[in-house]
Amino acid sequence: MPKGRITVIEDRCKSCGLCVAACPKSVLRISDRINDKGYRPAEQFAEGCIACRMCALTCPDVAIEVFRIDEDAR
Numbered sequence: 001m002p003k004g005r006i007t008v009i010e011d012r013c014k015s016c017g018l019c020v021a022a023c024p025k026s027v028l029r030i031s032d033r034i035n036d037k038g039y040r041p042a043e044q045f046a047e048g049c050i051a052c053r054m055c056a057l058t059c060p061d062v063a064i065e066v067f068r069i070d071e072d073a074r
């Protein structure tokens, strides 16, 4: 299983929660921060991301970037 991580472009996020619901590994949540638009942006709060991209594909505001972590990287 690949390993990954995500970043949220926080000022794009509208706190809809679709990414949280879409993540098969349940590693996303809505944070306590407030962005420039007054929404609480999503965040990755736990390890276990498999870089499946479901969150990024689901986000209507294209606010999520997914990175695959190369386990062979030295």
Ligand code: SF4
Pocket: 004, 005, 006, 022, 023, 024, 025, 026, 027, 028, 044, 048, 049, 050, 051, 052, 053, 054, 055, 056, 066
């Ligand atoms: S890439 Fe997949 S596993 Fe990783 S946070 Fe997004 S939905 Fe969850």
Ligand code: SF4
Pocket: 008, 012, 013, 014, 015, 016, 017, 018, 019, 020, 041, 042, 058, 059, 060, 061, 062, 063, 064
């Ligand atoms: S789907 Fe996009 S806009 Fe909605 S909470 Fe997740 S990152 Fe924010």
